[in-house]
Amino acid sequence: MSRRRDLAKRALDLTVALALAVVTLPVQAAAAAAIRGTLGSPVLFRQRRPGRDGVPFVLVKFRTMADVDPARGLVDDAARLTPLGRWLRSTSIDELPTLWNVVRGDLSLVGPRPLLMQYLERYSPEQARRHEVRPGLTGLAQVAGRNALSWEDKLRLDVEYVDSRSLRGDLRILRATVPLLARRVGISAAGEATAAQFHGAAGPAS
Structure with missing residues (x-):
């Protein structure tokens, strides 16, 4: 049953990702x-x-930030994010090249979002279970609130997805993602250009 589900999920990933990659080429x-x-x-x-099991892969997106340049005050994300970059992020156009990561098999259409390598050592054992599946372009946490959610809630929903995943559930998440993209919901956390760093259950080091 698990193997059939995985094969069906991979077929869905390839079909949809290839179609979207071709259709969005002009964009x-x-x-x-x-x-x-x-x-x-x-x-x-x-x-x-x-990626899955924490194995690294190279994520590809459109560039939205200027290079770090302390002389020009370009140090943090808020300063480095350009007006064009902000618009590309708000429309999710910056993520269109990531469709090729799906075609390659690095990502799935649906799954926990791929975060930063340094976060691996900050997860609790339960939170680390998010890496039991291939990461995705969208997921349960994204349709539940995206960056407007706390880290604890996002990671809890990631693990919930791992435990309850199904092809039918993936289709529901994909359908729910479309209107959220149109409404540009939850793009950034309050007071952040994107989202605050995840410091682990204990919070930032003192």
């Missing part, structure tokens, strides 16, 4: 040209993220 080309004109090269942002 991707326009976004790439706009980024090249405002930020220069590179157009793409690449970063190692933990």
